[in-house]
Amino acid sequence: MFAFAALVALASSALPTVFAHGGVLAYSNAGNWYQGWAPYNSPDGQTSIERPWSTYNPITDPTDPTLSCNDDGTSSALQLTATVAAGSAITAYWNSPWPHAIGPMLTYLAQCPGSTCTGVNSDSLQWFKIDEAGLLSGTVFSGSWADGQMIADNSSWTTTIPSTVPSGNYLIRFETIALHSLPAQFYPECAQIQITGGGNQAPTTDELVTFPGAYSSTDPGLDIDVYSNAAQTETTYIIPGPPLYGSGTGAPAPPPSSTPTVSVPASSPSSTPTSAPTGPTVAQYGQCGGQGYTGATICASGSTCTVVNPYYSQCL
Ligand SMILES: *[C@@H]1O[C@H](CO)[C@@H](O)[C@H](O)[C@H]1NC(C)=O
Ligand SMILES: [Cu+2]
Numbered sequence: 001m002f003a004f005a006a007l008v009a010l011a012s013s014a015l016p017t018v019f020a021h022g023g024v025l026a027y028s029n030a031g032n033w034y035q036g037w038a039p040y041n042s043p044d045g046q047t048s049i050e051r052p053w054s055t056y057n058p059i060t061d062p063t064d065p066t067l068s069c070n071d072d073g074t075s076s077a078l079q080l081t082a083t084v085a086a087g088s089a090i091t092a093y094w095n096s097p098w099p100h101a102i103g104p105m106l107t108y109l110a111q112c113p114g115s116t117c118t119g120v121n122s123d124s125l126q127w128f129k130i131d132e133a134g135l136l137s138g139t140v141f142s143g144s145w146a147d148g149q150m151i152a153d154n155s156s157w158t159t160t161i162p163s164t165v166p167s168g169n170y171l172i173r174f175e176t177i178a179l180h181s182l183p184a185q186f187y188p189e190c191a192q193i194q195i196t197g198g199g200n201q202a203p204t205t206d207e208l209v210t211f212p213g214a215y216s217s218t219d220p221g222l223d224i225d226v227y228s229n230a231a232q233t234e235t236t237y238i239i240p241g242p243p244l245y246g247s248g249t250g251a252p253a254p255p256p257s258s259t260p261t262v263s264v265p266a267s268s269p270s271s272t273p274t275s276a277p278t279g280p281t282v283a284q285y286g287q288c289g290g291q292g293y294t295g296a297t298i299c300a301s302g303s304t305c306t307v308v309n310p311y312y313s314q315c316l
Contacts, residue, residue: 020099021099022099023039023053023056023070024092025093025094027082027090027091027191029089030084034049034050034191036050036191039053047076047080049080049081049193050191051069051074051075051122051171051189051191052076053069059187060183060184062186062214062222064186065123065212067186067211068123068190068212069122073122075117075118075119075120075192079118079192081116081192082191082194083193083196084161084193085196086161086164086165086195086196086198087162089158089161090160090172090193091156091159092156092159092191096155098150098155100178102148102178103145103147103177103178103180103185104221105149105174105177106174106177107131107132107159108129108175109173110122110128111169111170112125112168112171117169117170122190125171126203126208126253127209128203128208129241129242133149133239134239136148136149139231139232139234140235140237141226142232143235145179157174157176159174161195162201163198164198164200165195166200166255167196168194168198170192172191173190173211174188174191179226184222202252202254203245203248204248205252207248207250208242219238219240220238221237221239221240251312254308254314255308280296280298282296282299282305283300284315285314286314287314290307290308299315
């Protein structure tokens, strides 16, 4: 009898928990509609641009191994990729109405090595943040948040792919973080896109992060009690994660390796060397050229100075 009552109690408490959470169920871009992965259906036969995910429950530990795309990081058997133009807007739709109005919205990109993201584990990628919004007005305690705006906007969030991002294959990671209780709740899902017509602004080294790795439970934007006395007068909220793409101060990062690069000299020599160049050498994978670079330009034997982008040449 007791066991039966306990089971009933369990069942009835489990349901509202499921419906109080959720994730990204669909995407749209340039008039195209992309149905997302259905986490509670069999994976067999599912075709979606969204990476598989398996639960509506939040991730509550920033070191959780599923933090990149809310699963084990793999693509699906019939994984699709959407072609998305740089400079275009892409919208993610959560289950509606989304229940959590307090917290920030964040969107990240990660470029995949090679010619497709299919088969690339999202845990192995380096992510940069292309969109973020936190406390929009008022105080931490009673102000309005990006999460509330997401709910008001049909439980959806629209991010513009920067036109400066290099063309290539990417995962896009939309995330809403809920701060109504501690620990903070992370709701990230990813989709596979091929960005076309892009620019040549590589993210800088300090803009790139891994998931897990980007967040810590002691980050001021995560370790925050929105009901505290301090929150009633606090009007500043620090969004977690790296500096936004375009605001980092590090060197431009080389693209993910295994992409074939064309080998050309890092700088045009002022005179044609008649014998093998001498001078300090740069070890393999070191920087050997690029705008503003003044260091050694001769690569250790076995490697060639290769232009990665206008700001960075590397011994490869
Ligand atoms: C609101 O979102 C739903 C999906 O959750 C979508 O089917 C519908 O078209 C959206 N409405 C508008 C006005 O964008
Ligand atoms: Cu929830």
